[in-house]
Amino acid sequence: MDPTEARLQKLRGRAMPRNHNARTISALATNPGCGRRALMDAAGADKQKLAAYTGYPAPFGQSQFAIVRGNAFEAQVKENGAAQLLSLLREQLRLDITEAHYSDLGDVGGNETSEVRHARTKRLLTTVDEKQGTMFDHPLLRLRVGGRHAYLEPDLIAFQLHGKCHVVEIKSFAVIDGQADPAKVAAAAIQSAVYVLALRDLLGEHKVHDETILVCPENFSSKPVATPVDVRRQLTVVKRQLSRIARIEDLLGCCPDDLTFDLEADENGIPRRPAREVEAAIRQVPANYAPECLSTCELCYLCRDEAHGTTAALGKPVREELGGIEYVRTVLDLARGAAPPPETEEVAAQLIRAAGIRAALL
Amino acid sequence: MTLLTALARALAAETGRAQPIRTVRHVHLCDRPLVLIPLQLAGEACAPLAAMVGDDRDKPRMLTVYEPRDRTQRFDFAADLADVVLGYIDSYTTADPPSEGPYPDAPQLLVPNDGGVSFTRLLSRSTRFRRTEGEYAVRHTVPLLGRWLNFYSERCEAPASALLLSMTAVLADHWATGQSATEDASLASLLGWIDPPPGMTGAAAARAAEDPVRCPPAGPATDPSFDNEVLAVRIAAIRTARASGDGAALHRAQLAMEAALRTQLEPTWELMWRAVGLLRVLPPGGHVQDRWQADRRAFTGHVRWLREGGAPAPRRDGAVPAARKLAILERDAQRLAVQRAFDDPLVLAEYRLTGEAFAGVVVDAQPDRLDTSGKRAKLRPRITVATGDEVVAEPGVKLVSSTRPKQNAVVVAVTDDGPDTRVVLELEGGMGHSLVPPQGSVPAVGETVTYTTLRDDFQPVPTFPEIADTPWTHGGPPSAYVPKDEDATEEWS
Numbered sequence A: 001m002d003p004t005e006a007r008l009q010k011l012r013g014r015a016m017p018r019n020h021n022a023r024t025i026s027a028l029a030t031n032p033g034c035g036r037r038a039l040m041d042a043a044g045a046d047k048q049k050l051a052a053y054t055g056y057p058a059p060f061g062q063s064q065f066a067i068v069r070g071n072a073f074e075a076q077v078k079e080n081g082a083a084q085l086l087s088l089l090r091e092q093l094r095l096d097i098t099e100a101h102y103s104d105l106g107d108v109g110g111n112e113t114s115e116v117r118h119a120r121t122k123r124l125l126t127t128v129d130e131k132q133g134t135m136f137d138h139p140l141l142r143l144r145v146g147g148r149h150a151y152l153e154p155d156l157i158a159f160q161l162h163g164k165c166h167v168v169e170i171k172s173f174a175v176i177d178g179q180a181d182p183a184k185v186a187a188a189a190i191q192s193a194v195y196v197l198a199l200r201d202l203l204g205e206h207k208v209h210d211e212t213i214l215v216c217p218e219n220f221s222s223k224p225v226a227t228p229v230d231v232r233r234q235l236t237v238v239k240r241q242l243s244r245i246a247r248i249e250d251l252l253g254c255c256p257d258d259l260t261f262d263l264e265a266d267e268n269g270i271p272r273r274p275a276r277e278v279e280a281a282i283r284q285v286p287a288n289y290a291p292e293c294l295s296t297c298e299l300c301y302l303c304r305d306e307a308h309g310t311t312a313a314l315g316k317p318v319r320e321e322l323g324g325i326e327y328v329r330t331v332l333d334l335a336r337g338a339a340p341p342p343e344t345e346e347v348a349a350q351l352i353r354a355a356g357i358r359a360a361l362l
Numbered sequence B: 001m002t003l004l005t006a007l008a009r010a011l012a013a014e015t016g017r018a019q020p021i022r023t024v025r026h027v028h029l030c031d032r033p034l035v036l037i038p039l040q041l042a043g044e045a046c047a048p049l050a051a052m053v054g055d056d057r058d059k060p061r062m063l064t065v066y067e068p069r070d071r072t073q074r075f076d077f078a079a080d081l082a083d084v085v086l087g088y089i090d091s092y093t094t095a096d097p098p099s100e101g102p103y104p105d106a107p108q109l110l111v112p113n114d115g116g117v118s119f120t121r122l123l124s125r126s127t128r129f130r131r132t133e134g135e136y137a138v139r140h141t142v143p144l145l146g147r148w149l150n151f152y153s154e155r156c157e158a159p160a161s162a163l164l165l166s167m168t169a170v171l172a173d174h175w176a177t178g179q180s181a182t183e184d185a186s187l188a189s190l191l192g193w194i195d196p197p198p199g200m201t202g203a204a205a206a207r208a209a210e211d212p213v214r215c216p217p218a219g220p221a222t223d224p225s226f227d228n229e230v231l232a233v234r235i236a237a238i239r240t241a242r243a244s245g246d247g248a249a250l251h252r253a254q255l256a257m258e259a260a261l262r263t264q265l266e267p268t269w270e271l272m273w274r275a276v277g278l279l280r281v282l283p284p285g286g287h288v289q290d291r292w293q294a295d296r297r298a299f300t301g302h303v304r305w306l307r308e309g310g311a312p313a314p315r316r317d318g319a320v321p322a323a324r325k326l327a328i329l330e331r332d333a334q335r336l337a338v339q340r341a342f343d344d345p346l347v348l349a350e351y352r353l354t355g356e357a358f359a360g361v362v363v364d365a366q367p368d369r370l371d372t373s374g375k376r377a378k379l380r381p382r383i384t385v386a387t388g389d390e391v392v393a394e395p396g397v398k399l400v401s402s403t404r405p406k407q408n409a410v411v412v413a414v415t416d417d418g419p420d421t422r423v424v425l426e427l428e429g430g431m432g433h434s435l436v437p438p439q440g441s442v443p444a445v446g447e448t449v450t451y452t453t454l455r456d457d458f459q460p461v462p463t464f465p466e467i468a469d470t471p472w473t474h475g476g477p478p479s480a481y482v483p484k485d486e487d488a489t490e491e492w493s
Helices: A003-012 A022-030 A035-043 A047-053 A064-091 A114-126 A182-203 A232-244 A248-253 A275-283 A291-295 A300-306 A316-321 A328-335 A342-361 B003-015 B071-090 B114-127 B141-156 B167-174 B187-194 B202-208 B224-244 B247-281 B288-307 B319-343 B345-354 B485-489
Strands: A100-104 A133-137 A141-145 A148-152 A156-161 A164-170 A211-217 A224-230 B034-040 B048-054 B061-064 B109-111 B164-166 B357-366 B382-387 B398-401 B404-417 B420-428 B448-452
Touching: A003 A035, A003 A248, A022 A035, A022 A141, A022 A148, A022 A182, A022 A232, A035 A047, A035 A141, A035 A148, A035 A248, A047 A275, A064 A100, A064 A133, A064 A156, A064 A164, A064 A211, A064 A224, A064 B224, A114 A133, A114 A141, A114 A182, A141 A182, A141 A232, A148 A182, A156 A182, A164 A182, A182 A211, A182 A224, A182 A232, A275 A300, A291 A300, A316 B003, A328 A342, A328 B003, A342 B003, A342 B345, B003 B345, B034 B071, B034 B114, B034 B247, B048 B071, B048 B247, B061 B071, B061 B247, B071 B114, B071 B141, B109 B114, B114 B141, B114 B164, B141 B164, B141 B288, B164 B167, B167 B187, B167 B247, B187 B202, B187 B247, B224 B247, B288 B319, B319 B345, B345 B357, B345 B448, B357 B420, B382 B404, B382 B448
Parallel strands: A100 A133, A164 A211, B034 B109, B109 B164
Antiparallel strands: A133 A156, A141 A148, A156 A164, A211 A224, B034 B048, B048 B061, B357 B382, B357 B448, B382 B420, B398 B404, B398 B448, B404 B420
């Protein structure tokens, strides 16, 4: 085992590693400056459990109604060798497919390692009959994140036709009169872009389409509708953000050797280490909190607590309007006439004027 | 985000209490608004689960869908909601629409957040095309409710309209909290900052409000743990009771589900009325009534349209109505910005910081000054304003004062005077026709004035072709929209 892998395993402790998925990668890509998230994800640490144990339970969860509905819709589209999906691709996207083979790569017996499964995905995807369309369900992909391979178990179908691959994503949010919730579409597009990148890593740059296919229920029914989504812009964004994530080795270099997020439990299922100790361990790795984390990262409340008193906690627009000054305290001191350092003279003058006007009017 | 609001957020973070960012209320608030809090089943596009609705704080009406996936029960919910909403609207239209002008007042809908607005729009979409006879018939009030909800959600897109308001949006527009906009989307958290319970800071109240057990979300999405731990059990009990044919058990199970949902709705109901109370204390801005009049006109127009048997709004606008709507929205957004600045010195202050306005004291005035350079003498008073604000306006630029919007002030000279700047202005208009200005029409020495480049001029909406003349570039004239069978029988599953 290479030393980095050993360090990461130590960080994770005895917990089962959690694999990356497109959701975690896109969350990481929205905040590439967060070393804490990058490191914990690379180690496969269970952030949700850690957050709950340290007293900062994640503010989001999934309703079983949403899960049931999502699974039912997906199962329906994939039923009978993805018959519904095939007719969608034929009729709505006018793809010239006479027949298509459906192959579920998620069906594996035994405890194969990610490397083995990935190798099989690669073998199957690169040796298909080009004349016939093939749909590969649950391929195991891999992507370089922070200089290391992260395995992805995406819930997607890689649809291969005439030697080119399309990413097909099945989502259960509705498209009503041709329009869907923009936030959900944006999230789906970013996730698809992550898959396109990973597939390109596997098959080569020109073997994967930058137009992905989004399958959603139409209007208020459960009838599927397919929409082509051009993800070229998202590809650029994800690539740029991934390149900004620090190298995992560098992040490890800044941490003490004995750092671990281990939650080993005693015979009653209660972690042996006190919560405060675990929290202190987490705080050893610097984070980069932004309010956007509140909807994407399980540790957000812990980091928000830490960011108390910073302008970043008030949101990027506020921080920018305040000239990028880091602390609320500094902002208010400047507004009350404290002598500014040379680089904030202009902001300070504006703040004094704003504070003066506010005071005069209220 | 403006510097003043950012500063107010910093102050709120320091003091632990929300800070006012407006001196007046910029939206109209009815004497008797209708509060509507919808809940929907997670994972579905628009599956109503429950609602609390009413115009009397002490008498909320609660509606529950015991089997949210059952089509018939959804339409029963829509019909029950229609009874309340249409009953409320009807109380404003007891007389026929006036032959000229709008009704004296209009009904106003308040929902907790933007999600509530979206729910209103989706519920309208899934009900307004339904038929009241034949196969898949629904109660006659269902499509009518859909058409009203469509009217309200469409008006909500107009920035100046107050017919349907999202409470978090209105509150966040009037107060700055010491948290981010993301967190402000929670009604309970926002109100925690603005109006914390005695002995608690706003910051602490907002944090406490993040506990979904203590403060359930304000909908339409429910708390996932509530779904998993409570609601799922209640729905399962109803299914079991129904399957067993035990009427008494079914009734008990239904009561239990209703009680569970009530715990999710009641806290928000209280928050909504508390918010109404907080807003009512603020004096309304000067232009609020003008904008409400436009709302009343729109409302009256819709009553007329319905009474004359007009068709429901199509699923999507055609090219001409869409272009016209967009032009009106843009014009209104601009006018709204100017009106808000004129109504509220704190809003105007934002323009002072960017150099688009300056405030100062009149230090010299020549109210009787005549311009005799032409054939006839013209009344052109001059005033000199001393201001500490930054002045970017150059000679020749036309300004107006928020208190005398009909009077133009042309910049004649701008000179530095120590820490102050002196601006000489030549006034024109708003002084009658004689050569002597009426009392008060020219700012007097010692008066505090604000001049700005903002103008509340009437901008006519550009003319668009008739629908029948839609150019080929935009698909040519569309065929008239007639609700089709498929609209009426569309699945709602």
